[in-house]
Amino acid sequence: MNKVKLGIIGYGKMGSQHAANLMKGQVPEAELTAVADTDPQRLKLAKEQFKDTIWGYESAEELIQSGSCEAVIIATPHYYHPSMAIAAMEAGLHVLVEKPAGVYTSQVEEMNRVAEQHKELVCCVDFNQRTNPLYQKLKELIEAGELGQIKRTIWIITDWYRSQSYYDQGGWRATWKGEGGGVLLNQNPHNLDLWQWMCGMPKRVRADVSYGKHRNIEVEDEVTALVEYENGATGCYITTVGDAPGTNRLEVDGERGKIVIEGDKMKFFRLRTSEPEFNASYQGGIGKPEVWECEIPVKGKYTSHPGILSNFCDAIRKGSKRIAPLEEGILGLQISNGIHLSSWLGGAWVDLPVDGALYLNHLQKLCGGDVPV
Numbered sequence: 083m084n085k086v087k088l089g090i091i092g093y094g095k096m097g098s099q100h101a102a103n104l105m106k107g108q109v110p111e112a113e114l115t116a117v118a119d120t121d122p123q124r125l126k127l128a129k130e131q132f133k134d135t136i137w138g139y140e141s142a143e144e145l146i147q148s149g150s151c152e153a154v155i156i157a158t159p160h161y162y163h164p165s166m167a168i169a170a171m172e173a174g175l176h177v178l179v180e181k182p183a184g185v186y187t188s189q190v191e192e193m194n195r196v197a198e199q200h201k202e203l204v205c206c207v208d209f210n211q212r213t214n215p216l217y218q219k220l221k222e223l224i225e226a227g228e229l230g231q232i233k234r235t236i237w238i239i240t241d242w243y244r245s246q247s248y249y250d251q252g253g254w255r256a257t258w259k260g261e262g263g264g265v266l267l268n269q270n271p272h273n274l275d276l277w278q279w280m281c282g283m284p285k286r287v288r289a290d291v292s293y294g295k296h297r298n299i300e301v302e303d304e305v306t307a308l309v310e311y312e313n314g315a316t317g318c319y320i321t322t323v324g325d326a327p328g329t330n331r332l333e334v335d336g337e338r339g340k341i342v343i344e345g346d347k348m349k350f351f352r353l354r355t356s357e358p359e360f361n362a363s364y365q366g367g368i369g370k371p372e373v374w375e376c377e378i379p380v381k382g383k384y385t386s387h388p389g390i391l392s393n394f395c396d397a398i399r400k401g402s403k404r405i406a407p408l409e410e411g412i413l414g415l416q417i418s419n420g421i422h423l424s425s426w427l428g429g430a431w432v433d434l435p436v437d438g439a440l441y442l443n444h445l446q447k448l449c450g451g452d453v454p455v
């Protein structure tokens with residue numbers, strides 16, 4: 083089967099990492115044929131690395147219109163993801179967009195509308211953590227009803243440590259105008275996506291958000307959010323770039339026990355009798371259901387970016403089911419935008435999906451005018 087001819091738009095850290103994975107043969111289903119970057123140095127580097135076997139373009143538009151590839155990876159700063167994805171789809175190219183799908187929901191809705199009109203194209207998001215077998219297993223157990231109804235979810239994801247020197251490198255990061263946020267937009271799109279992917283979408287959110295608390299940046303670097311789900315279950319989400327060593331602990335409590343993922347292991351504290359059943363029949367006053375602590379064996383390999391790219395190519399060539407469909411990129415972003423909006427409204431509850439126009443209005447003020455597209 084022919085390899086998918088691939089173009090990369092944005093040859094920075096992530097774009098060049100995809101290229102390196104291709105060069106190492108980690109994605110045999112694809113070949114790099116084109117690169118676009120507005121920075122001539124990055125373009126030069128790409129051409130040198132691929133010994134002039136690729137086409138180079140100084141803009142996304144030139145690459146998209148060139149006919150040198152049939153699919154693109156969009157690895158530019160976040161604000162550009164939707165508009166570049168739309169241009170690529172309208173030119174008949176398959177699209178793998180980097181996370182986050184965009185910065186604000188109305189631009190991502192527009193991208194999703196165009197994708198809906200181009201069902202002949204394969205469009206995905208690079209949510210590489212969806213290939214982690216631990217999270218796949220937890221999703222499977224929840225969907226199989228092993229926990230019964232979910233009552234509470236708690237994710238403490240504070241091991242995204244970034245020092246001041248990281249931010250002092252400058253550029254588009256950690257600014258409203260360049261990035262549209264901080265830890266929520268840069269590091270957490272993965273976790274917010276996984277959270278909703280495994281546990282479902284909350285119906286509302288409220289949050290306490292700190293801006294420039296640990297680092298000299300204008301955007302958020304610490305977040306504590308509460309959510310509520312349709313069934314009345316609650317959730318708590320805590321993240322920061324300022325903690326070392328930090329924690330990555332996800333706990334999901336349900337009627338039939340709790341599952342905890344921490345330290346790359348999954349433990350199921352399984353109740354012999356479900357809590358509602360126990361409660362309905364137990365007459366002994368103080369007492370608890372019998373609990374069995376089990377380590378859940380998790381098989382499979384975390385294939386990360388090469389796994390997502392292989393799946394993208396297989397979906398193009400063989401119609402394989404997509405691991406991270408483009409249209410799901412908006413879900414984690416809804417939670418992210420909801421957290422910001424709640425903070426801008428003084429910690430009020432914000433219903434999901436968020437009011438996109440209200441969100442954009444606040445973001446525009448923070449950007450000092452029009453947000454980039």
Ligand SMILES: NC(=O)c1ccc[n+]([C@@H]2O[C@H](COP(=O)([O-])OP(=O)(O)OC[C@H]3O[C@@H](n4cnc5c(N)ncnc54)[C@H](O)[C@@H]3O)[C@@H](O)[C@H]2O)c1
Pocket residue numbers: 091092093094095096097118119120121124140141142157158159160162180181182208209210253268
């Ligand atoms: N999936 C992941 O795990 C993961 C990891 C890292 C980064 N990313 C995402 O990848 C994207 C890029 O991040 P990065 O760390 O590579 O940033 P980066 O700054 O290293 O690279 C961005 C590149 O895009 C180029 N660029 C900027 N504007 C452009 C334009 N209009 N047209 C063409 N090229 C343009 C820049 O010159 C630069 O080379 C971000 O959205 C980021 O969130 C995803």
